[in-house]
Amino acid sequence: MSSTAQKRAIDYNLSKRHMARGILKRAEEDV
Incomplete structure (x- = not known):
């Protein structure tokens, strides 16, 4: 898993x- 994809998942x-x-x-x- 690339760091950019990991960061994107965390941001999401x-x-x-x-x-x-x-x-x-x-x-x-x-209420």
């Missing part, structure tokens, strides 16, 4: 986790 996982956290935060604010 981080952005996905960040989006999920943002959605959860938004859901809590709506």
Whole structure:
């Protein structure tokens, strides 16, 4: 696995986790 592909996978996982956290935060604010 190349370092660029590894970095891209890490960036993707981080952005996905960040989006999920943002959605959860938004859901809590709506309640």
